[in-house]
Amino acid sequence: MDIITLGLPDLAAARRFYVDGLGWNPIFEVPGDIVFLQIGHGLVLGLWHADEMERDIDPNAPARPATGPVPMTLAHNVGSDAEVGEVLARAEQAGGTVLKAAQRGEVGFVHGFFADPAGFRWEVAHNPGWVINADGTVSIEPAEPAAVEQVDNAG
Amino acid sequence: MDIITLGLPDLAAARRFYVDGLGWNPIFEVPGDIVFLQIGHGLVLGLWHADEMERDIDPNAPARPATGPVPMTLAHNVGSDAEVGEVLARAEQAGGTVLKAAQRGEVGFVHGFFADPAGFRWEVAHNPGWVINADGTVSIEPAEPAAVEQVDNAG
Numbered sequence: 260m261d262i263i264t265l266g267l268p269d270l271a272a273a274r275r276f277y278v279d280g281l282g283w284n285p286i287f288e289v290p291g292d293i294v295f296l297q298i299g300h301g302l303v304l305g306l307w308h309a310d311e312m313e314r315d316i317d318p319n320a321p322a323r324p325a326t327g328p329v330p331m332t333l334a335h336n337v338g339s340d341a342e343v344g345e346v347l348a349r350a351e352q353a354g355g356t357v358l359k360a361a362q363r364g365e366v367g368f369v370h371g372f373f374a375d376p377a378g379f380r381w382e383v384a385h386n387p388g389w390v391i392n393a394d395g396t397v398s399i400e401p402a403e404p405a406a407v408e409q410v411d412n413a414g
Numbered sequence: 415m416d417i418i419t420l421g422l423p424d425l426a427a428a429r430r431f432y433v434d435g436l437g438w439n440p441i442f443e444v445p446g447d448i449v450f451l452q453i454g455h456g457l458v459l460g461l462w463h464a465d466e467m468e469r470d471i472d473p474n475a476p477a478r479p480a481t482g483p484v485p486m487t488l489a490h491n492v493g494s495d496a497e498v499g500e501v502l503a504r505a506e507q508a509g510g511t512v513l514k515a516a517q518r519g520e521v522g523f524v525h526g527f528f529a530d531p532a533g534f535r536w537e538v539a540h541n542p543g544w545v546i547n548a549d550g551t552v553s554i555e556p557a558e559p560a561a562v563e564q565v566d567n568a569g
Contacts, residue, residue, distance in 0.1 A: 300456055384417075
């Protein structure tokens, strides 16, 4: 996958949050229209007007609410338990909302959630079992080995 | 970013679409609970029950609809104009819905959209101006140089 595009009711508010607030650097921008932020290896987060995004798919698309939580989360792993709280605090200072304070979750690692001004939700986690290998593949070592099952990936 | 988690009303239907239909390989799975699919360099798509995802954020979260379009798209770039149509056809065969057939969009390159069974929407595009550099950073060369502006990324 290459791009995640968020459809926003207020592009300027989103830009203030992600660029001015969190300090993420645009790699490409059409002022007032679209902002692209690098968020991973070959991975870009697009900020775009919700109505234009809908019209790009279907010119006759009915208007829909573009605020509030959507059935999706984005996740960012950090390097320590303490950093989870630090990132949540920074998001709050930038105008976001902390939905779940840093705490040890059911699966055994420390995490928390914040929402951006439009309601898109980010998980911030310190999961030592989440390993990105040199070739970019991910290995997951469960915190509770007895409760989960590693799938044979050879097929 | 490390993970995109889709909150699904029907995990089994999503698994049939992404794993059985599209042929994407789980890197980790707890049968009946969660499926992780590798979709990029160090990037994982999580398929999870919508209600469990909500409770993970807030145990008292009210139930919300987990179907239908959300104000977001995911995007996958392919290598040729013809491949755009091929991927859309494969998605349709797998149980998805083509929302926009392969066509040359306003920005000058060929793209189209499909929705998965829960309504999550994917753009499929062949954009020769989308360049992933050796270090993973993305450079975007607009198809219509006169209409857009390259941002200085040195800051």
